[in-house]
Amino acid sequence: MDILALNDIHRSFEPGVPVLGGVDLAVEAGEVVGLLGRNGAGKTTLIHIAMGMLQQQRGTVEVFGLDPHREPVEVKRRIGFVSENQNLPAFLKVYELIDLHRNLFPSWDDDMARRLAERFHIRPNARIKALSKGQARQVALLCALCHKPELLLLDEPAGGLDALARREFLETSIQALSDTGTTIVFSSHYLSDVERLAGRVVMLHDSKVLIDNSIDELHESFSIALVPHRPQGTSDALLALPECLGVRVRSDAVHAVFRLDPDDACALISEKLGVTNALCRTAGLEEMFIEIAGGER
Amino acid sequence: MLIVVDPSSGVPVFRQVMDQVRFHIASGLLAAGDELPPTRTLSAELGVNPMTISKAYNLLERDGVLERRPGRPLVVKALSAGELDSERLDQLRANLADGVRVAKQLGVRPDEAVEVFRDLLENDDKDD
Numbered sequence: 001m002d003i004l005a006l007n008d009i010h011r012s013f014e015p016g017v018p019v020l021g022g023v024d025l026a027v028e029a030g031e032v033v034g035l036l037g038r039n040g041a042g043k044t045t046l047i048h049i050a051m052g053m054l055q056q057q058r059g060t061v062e063v064f065g066l067d068p069h070r071e072p073v074e075v076k077r078r079i080g081f082v083s084e085n086q087n088l089p090a091f092l093k094v095y096e097l098i099d100l101h102r103n104l105f106p107s108w109d110d111d112m113a114r115r116l117a118e119r120f121h122i123r124p125n126a127r128i129k130a131l132s133k134g135q136a137r138q139v140a141l142l143c144a145l146c147h148k149p150e151l152l153l154l155d156e157p158a159g160g161l162d163a164l165a166r167r168e169f170l171e172t173s174i175q176a177l178s179d180t181g182t183t184i185v186f187s188s189h190y191l192s193d194v195e196r197l198a199g200r201v202v203m204l205h206d207s208k209v210l211i212d213n214s215i216d217e218l219h220e221s222f223s224i225a226l227v228p229h230r231p232q233g234t235s236d237a238l239l240a241l242p243e244c245l246g247v248r249v250r251s252d253a254v255h256a257v258f259r260l261d262p263d264d265a266c267a268l269i270s271e272k273l274g275v276t277n278a279l280c281r282t283a284g285l286e287e288m289f290i291e292i293a294g295g296e297r
Numbered sequence: 298m299l300i301v302v303d304p305s306s307g308v309p310v311f312r313q314v315m316d317q318v319r320f321h322i323a324s325g326l327l328a329a330g331d332e333l334p335p336t337r338t339l340s341a342e343l344g345v346n347p348m349t350i351s352k353a354y355n356l357l358e359r360d361g362v363l364e365r366r367p368g369r370p371l372v373v374k375a376l377s378a379g380e381l382d383s384e385r386l387d388q389l390r391a392n393l394a395d396g397v398r399v400a401k402q403l404g405v406r407p408d409e410a411v412e413v414f415r416d417l418l419e420n421d422d423k424d425d
Binding site for chain 1: 302304305306307308309310311336337340341343344345346347348349
C-alpha cells in the first residue's frame, strides 16, 4: 500500500489561478522523495494538503490509506512534520515542549529524545525563544522524530540554516531513515541536499508535476544540449520534440533539457534539426533546475 | 575509508562510490579481505541516502569486486594477479576518457596525443 497517495489534486487561492492543477503523487513505504519547484510552485500547499492542514478543492488524498481531513488525529500521530515557517511556542522551555509531545504521542521514545538533545547540545531548561534559528529547527526535528513517525514531511527544513547545521539535520534524518525505514517527503531549495538524500525527485512546475524520476535517472538519462543558433527557428524546432522539457535562449546558443541521455539527445537533434555540432552532456540537479525553471516550453 | 562524494557533479552518488572503491582496489589501498564500512555508517558519514550506498555495494558484489558472507562485513574479494592488472588498466582507461574526447575535439592526432601522454608521465617522475 502507498504511504501517501495524492490523486488529481486541485487547489487555488484565487479563482482561475491554480497552485496545484491536477497533481498525482504516490509514495511507497521507505521512499525518500525530494520536492522541487520555484517559490510559489505549490510545494508547501501539497505538503499541507497531505497533512490535512488544508483541503484540496478537487481530487483525493490518502495517507496510510486514511483521509487526513476526516481522521486528522490518527494521521497526525503517524506523521512527523518540520517546516521553515514553523512557530514553536516561544515561552515554553525545551523540556516543556518535549513533555507536551510525549503526552500527545503514545509512541514517544524518551531515550531517543535524550540522545538527540545531547547530540544537538540543547539545554532542556532553555526557553524556546532564546534558541538560535538552527537550534529551534533541531528542537522541531527532535519533536518530529521521537514519536517514530512512519512518514516524515519536511517543508524546506534547512531554510536559513548554516552549512554545518544543514549537514547535521541531514545526518539525523538519514539515521532515522536507516533505523526505522521512515518514508520521507521533503522540499528544499538546497539542491545538493536533495542529491544527497532523495531517491526520487518530483518537480512541480506550472501547477503540475513536470518531472517524477529517480535521482539516478535524472543524472544519467537526462541531458542538457547546447545548440548553436541557426538563422531562425532553433528553439521552436527543439520545443516541438516530445523529449524536450524546455529551452532557454542564450546569447550564443539555445540550451535545451532532454529526457534522453547525451548520446541519444545529440543523435535526435542531428536527425530532426540537421544540427551536428550540438554539445550534449549530463548535469547536476542545480543546473538542470535552472535550465528548466528559467526556460520556456 | 577514503571515499568522498560531490553530489552536485552530475555523476550519480552510487557511481561515485563504486568508482572510488574500484580505484582503491586497483591502487592497492584496499586489499583482498579488507572490510568495507557498514551501509549505515558510510551513509551517515557521507551524508547520503543509505539506499544509495547499498545500491553501490550490491552492484560491486554483482561485478565480483566485493564478497558478502552471511552475518559478516562485506569484504574485498581476492583477485588474481591478472584480474588486478586488468582492473588497473580499466581504471586508467576510464580516467583517460575525458582526455581522449578533448584530443578529438581539438583535432590532435593520435601520435601527438601519445607523445603528450608519454611526456607527462616522464616529467611527473622527475618532479617526485
